[in-house]
Amino acid sequence: MTRKQRDVLSVEWVKLELIRTAYATRGGLFAAMDPRMVLGWYLMLAIIPWFTHNLTVLAVLFVMGAVAVALARVGPLILALFVFGLIMESVYIFVAAIFFGGDVSTVVALLELTLKLGTISMASMAAFVSLDPEKLSDALLSLRAPALLAFAVSYGYRMLPILVEEFNTVFDNYRLRSAPPEKPGILGYRTVVHWIKMAVLSFYPIFLNTAQSVRTTVEALETRGFTYATVDQRGRNIRLAYLKVRWLDVVVLALTSLLIAGAFWVGAQWPIYHTDLT
Template sequence: MRKDRDKLSVEWVKLELLRTAYATRGGLLARRDPRFVIGWYLLLAVVPWFTHNLTVLAGLFAVCAAAVVLSRVGPLILGLFVIGFAAEGLYLFVAAWFFGGDTSTVLALAELTLKLSTISLASMAAFVSLDPEKLSDALLSLHAPAMLSFGVSYGYRMLPVLMEEFHTVVDGHRLRGAPLTSRGFLGWRVVDRTARTVVEAFYPLMLNTAKRTRTTVEALETKGFTYAGEHPDGRRIRLAYLRCDGGDVALLLVTLVLVVACFWAGHAFPVYGNAG
């Protein structure tokens, strides 16, 4: 029992978020060129919106679910998705029953749920496999603005700073506050104090983070970061390690074949969620 509580601790959640942000688990997509991974994600994020066929959407959902398994998505992110998906399924039946709907209503709602769930799975598989450096360099290689590339990389790198600052501020509140004399009915006093602490920690968190941000930006500008990101020679040196190989091409080809197979199955066994 104690071991299970340790697994669900705040420290475990923090470590899981860092593992997710920095792609430390490896997996199929983590070994591929980041530009092809972005292309793979865009393909599976756009295709679901071109069909109302539930058979096609179920096939695309299965493809993305397999990609999530092969990408070794962490239990925290995957657990949150499963809880949300189950809650959405329950909502379908409750909404259809409460508003007097029928099977067509459930199918129409299931269509939207499958589309959003497919895109969510593709997002998890792709971005869990890209660390900040790869994602930033891929955007820069695709001729995205240099500041956008920098913002993505910097945002990822600020994640552990934000978490550490939040932990420090919350610990300070806990040390200064008197312990609760009673937990209250179903522990409502604990929930109330936690909510108040989170709200009160917001402004100190933003202030401390802003101070660190200014120091970091000044240090980067002193080293010529902006100039190096915009100058052709700097971009060439920075992106020299990006190489596509047969595995990257095979990733897109296999995905295209699977998408075509899903549409073929939908044509052979059509189930429509929307009459339109």
């Protein structure tokens, strides 16, 4: 059991989880949809929570976000970070209410903000975990976004595995060349400080290696006519020919719209506003 826990919490596992997240290898409902429709779905859940203060509506939207995360098959690393942040936010709410002169209305007001941010965060996870670099870049290009923006998104995603690999290599080199503390100290704080120093020092060689990789990649893309292909309409048509709205996209957006309308109907029947408790 201990061996399995060490394997799961290793740097290699974290690196693989980041790569799976960046390249949408887990599949899921939104991975099978048109990327433009996925962005539209995300904007619905990202914008609508800001137009209401009804806790009933926000609670329903929060549940919708949780279901979307399950359907998108979000990885355990991203999900664990979200749950940890949500728990810490809940602790902050009660601490703020108890020690800073707040009351029940303060807790409910902060709970409203937590529900909004939680809904938007889960919608972001579900949408962008399901889009690989090519799909996201092509969706932005199809929506008439600047070609350089679409290229930057695609290139940024592709640089993520390289950065993680470079950091892992440089960090291991520092571990081999640096002697660990003779005594770990109370709760091993000397070891923690030693690892933090190595992590900070590892970023400087990464910057140099990344700059070299960026120059090589840009020169290779320009040699192949990447800039002209994104500006010329014929090249855009060939690149975006596979994008097509299907019945699944229409069903998901229509069902989401109905659920949002249902959330507002439920909120109108059983309204809970934080101003009611003041």
